[in-house]
Amino acid sequence: MEPMRGGSPFRVRAAIPADAPAIARIYNQGIEDRIATFETRLRSPEEIGVWFDGVHPVVIVEEGGEVIAFAATFPYRSRECYAGVAEFSVYVAREARGRGAGRLAMGALIRAAEEAGFWKLVSRVFVENAASRRLLHSLGFREVGIYEKHARLDGRWRDVIIVERLIPPNLRDEASPAVSER
Numbered sequence: 001m002e003p004m005r006g007g008s009p010f011r012v013r014a015a016i017p018a019d020a021p022a023i024a025r026i027y028n029q030g031i032e033d034r035i036a037t038f039e040t041r042l043r044s045p046e047e048i049g050v051w052f053d054g055v056h057p058v059v060i061v062e063e064g065g066e067v068i069a070f071a072a073t074f075p076y077r078s079r080e081c082y083a084g085v086a087e088f089s090v091y092v093a094r095e096a097r098g099r100g101a102g103r104l105a106m107g108a109l110i111r112a113a114e115e116a117g118f119w120k121l122v123s124r125v126f127v128e129n130a131a132s133r134r135l136l137h138s139l140g141f142r143e144v145g146i147y148e149k150h151a152r153l154d155g156r157w158r159d160v161i162i163v164e165r166l167i168p169p170n171l172r173d174e175a176s177p178a179v180s181e182r
């Protein structure tokens with residue numbers, strides 16, 4: 001992946017296992033903020049390390065040499081027919097939100113997922129998460145529908161919006177992409 005140049009203070013690149021502590025710090029901020037995930041247990045860098053499975057791309061955004069955002073893909077289902085579908089997450093460090101890092105990370109993740117042979121990204125977004133909904137809408141994600149009372153966060157039932165984005169613009173029957181060798 002080419003680092004971004006020009007007037008932007010940001011650089012985007014594929015993540016490596018050595019980025020796990022920085023990714024954990026940013027993810028844990030998102031967990032603590034209670035705006036993005038049902039997760040409440042903070043993650044260790046070792047737990048982030050297992051994301052690097054050689055199949056599912058992870059990208060990070062740096063500013064001044066510091067990691068300030070990440071976007072990651074994860075397995076969707078174990079059934080073989082869904083091998084080209086990936087879950088995803090995007091998190092920006094608290095101090096860096098609202099300056100374009102999330103957009104940069106997601107754009108890079110979409111490209112990396114396409115290069116890896118995935119044909120669809122899916123996730124779920126809290127209905128109240130306006131920043132995430134706007135970001136994803138502007139990147140071509142479709143809001144499929146709402147899961148009502150999908151789980152409880154701190155004892156309160158929460159609704160989530162299912163989002164999806166087909167990756168190749170010309171997905172057709174005769175050109176079904178293959179996920180790269182595992």
Ligand SMILES: CC(C)(COP(=O)(O)OP(=O)(O)OC[C@H]1O[C@@H](n2cnc3c(N)ncnc32)[C@H](O)[C@@H]1OP(=O)(O)O)[C@@H](O)C(=O)NCCC(=O)NCCS
Binds near residue numbers: 138
């Ligand atoms: C959601 C998140 C990833 C967006 O990344 P970001 O770097 O803050 O957002 P960007 O600066 O790239 O902006 C992307 C779009 O979202 C909009 N946006 C950003 N913050 C917003 C806010 N607080 N409210 C409404 N819209 C917002 C921007 O205006 C922009 O839309 P536009 O291009 O149509 O103007 C980031 O705010 C974040 O990490 N939040 C906490 C974790 C989270 O919610 N992750 C998503 C889980 S599904």
